[in-house]
Amino acid sequence: MQERLTGFKCKRCGRVTYPKHERCLSCRGTEFEEVGLGDECTLLTYTKLYALPEGIEMPPLTLGVVDFGGGVRALGQIISDDPKIGMKLRPVWGKLRKIGEEEMYGFKFEPAEKG
Amino acid sequence: MRDVAIIGCGMTKFGRIEGKNLMDLMVEASLRAIDDAGVGEEDFDSVYVGNMMAGELTHQTAIASALVDRINLIPAAAERVENGPASGASAVKNGFLAVASGASDLVLVAGGEKMTEADTDVITDLVSTMTHPTAEYVHGVTLPAMAALLTRLYMERYGLTERHLAMVAVKNHSNAMKNPYAHIQRPCTVEGAMSSVMIADPLRLYYACPISDGAAAVVLCPLEKAKEFADKPVRIAGFGHASDVQTLHEREDPAVLKSVQLASQRAFEMAKLKPKDIDVVETHDAFEILEIVQSEDAGFFEKGKGHLAVEKGVTALDGELPINPSGGLKARGHPVGATGVAQIVELVWQLRGEAGERQVKGAKRAFACNFGGFGNNTVIHILERVG
Numbered sequence: 299m300q301e302r303l304t305g306f307k308c309k310r311c312g313r314v315t316y317p318k319h320e321r322c323l324s325c326r327g328t329e330f331e332e333v334g335l336g337d338e339c340t341l342l343t344y345t346k347l348y349a350l351p352e353g354i355e356m357p358p359l360t361l362g363v364v365d366f367g368g369g370v371r372a373l374g375q376i377i378s379d380d381p382k383i384g385m386k387l388r389p390v391w392g393k394l395r396k397i398g399e400e401e402m403y404g405f406k407f408e409p410a411e412k413g
Numbered sequence: 414m415r416d417v418a419i420i421g422c423g424m425t426k427f428g429r430i431e432g433k434n435l436m437d438l439m440v441e442a443s444l445r446a447i448d449d450a451g452v453g454e455e456d457f458d459s460v461y462v463g464n465m466m467a468g469e470l471t472h473q474t475a476i477a478s479a480l481v482d483r484i485n486l487i488p489a490a491a492e493r494v495e496n497g498p499a500s501g502a503s504a505v506k507n508g509f510l511a512v513a514s515g516a517s518d519l520v521l522v523a524g525g526e527k528m529t530e531a532d533t534d535v536i537t538d539l540v541s542t543m544t545h546p547t548a549e550y551v552h553g554v555t556l557p558a559m560a561a562l563l564t565r566l567y568m569e570r571y572g573l574t575e576r577h578l579a580m581v582a583v584k585n586h587s588n589a590m591k592n593p594y595a596h597i598q599r600p601c602t603v604e605g606a607m608s609s610v611m612i613a614d615p616l617r618l619y620y621a622c623p624i625s626d627g628a629a630a631v632v633l634c635p636l637e638k639a640k641e642f643a644d645k646p647v648r649i650a651g652f653g654h655a656s657d658v659q660t661l662h663e664r665e666d667p668a669v670l671k672s673v674q675l676a677s678q679r680a681f682e683m684a685k686l687k688p689k690d691i692d693v694v695e696t697h698d699a700f701e702i703l704e705i706v707q708s709e710d711a712g713f714f715e716k717g718k719g720h721l722a723v724e725k726g727v728t729a730l731d732g733e734l735p736i737n738p739s740g741g742l743k744a745r746g747h748p749v750g751a752t753g754v755a756q757i758v759e760l761v762w763q764l765r766g767e768a769g770e771r772q773v774k775g776a777k778r779a780f781a782c783n784f785g786g787f788g789n790n791t792v793i794h795i796l797e798r799v800g
Binding site: 316344345346347348349350351352359361369375383394 | 534537545547548551552553554555558562569610611612613615658660661662663665667
């Protein structure tokens, strides 16, 4: 299990990217510091996927793009039956899907305030 | 650089083609293009084959070598070009560069894919592997999911509605019914599209392209030699090719297809033309939202206004700027490696005035947009009628 969702901060220009690039997307710098993306993000867009990929059993699978501010975003599964653009979310570790026989884990996003 | 002309073109019927494998389709399209150009007795210098998944789907690799063997273009320099669903346009671009540079005088470009024998799940998964392995794919992202995320952004920001997507589908179905090569040959209504099954909310089945088999081919030579072979050569006036970050979420603005903007600007600069000079367009509408977004980011309509152009009929066959007279990926079909070449074939027919019932009257200049990923790799071509 990973403690927190992390991005990569360029040591030359400070740009944070997620996922990692071997050269910075802004300045082509090659040294990075791993930094936490934070505990709060906002839902930018989402879809409820009914035609499911392998290893996910129950439709729909809700996927969304979340915004951490400062141009840093991530894509992931959204744990909510009623997603709304602009809702506050937080990253939470969990099982994503099975690929072949392997269970894949990673960060998903759940409402920051559980109703 | 030398001016480059398209002197011949041909394609197979797109659709579920029983009894013909990938190489049979590539051979058929290639022979039609060679025959159309009237260069059956000439020596070809190079052959570019656009294909994305022959190894995975049809268990055959090094297919360019196989093609020159089947139709005896030996000893032409033969190679396969893979650039995702833009493999076809990338192959055309490579053929263009080979002639423009002076390295080749006669070039065959063929694109093809055989997809319908595989399970839909297998295709969906293979196509999904174009996405980022750890930041997208593993989370369950599919291409329909990407298109749905973009669609919802557009709805939120620009007032696009589901009805607009349905209208694009209706238009493209209607155009395809005038195209004997098209996969889908039946009409569709706005209500019918809007009641089709939901695949990735807000995206329904009818807002996405089918899975198809097919191949298409063109023959290229220097423009100065084109008149020896063709009555109506078509000049490749410009191309543009640009990439962007792989993940949707890391784009400067996830609602903007920057690679389309850049590739289009480069193509227009090279052709010394502007969007208003274009008479007919083929876009990469693997999902109907993409036709709208591409038409804006290519410069034909203001950002956020593309759906209004659809609403007003501007992009209809008899509109000011017809888009996808062939039926587009939605209805001509999308055998991925063939698509970029088929777009060029359609536009050559349009510029020669040979497009039959779907002819855009008086078309002189044409624009094609082929996508090699979900918006992160775009190849544009601009074609022009000669004389």
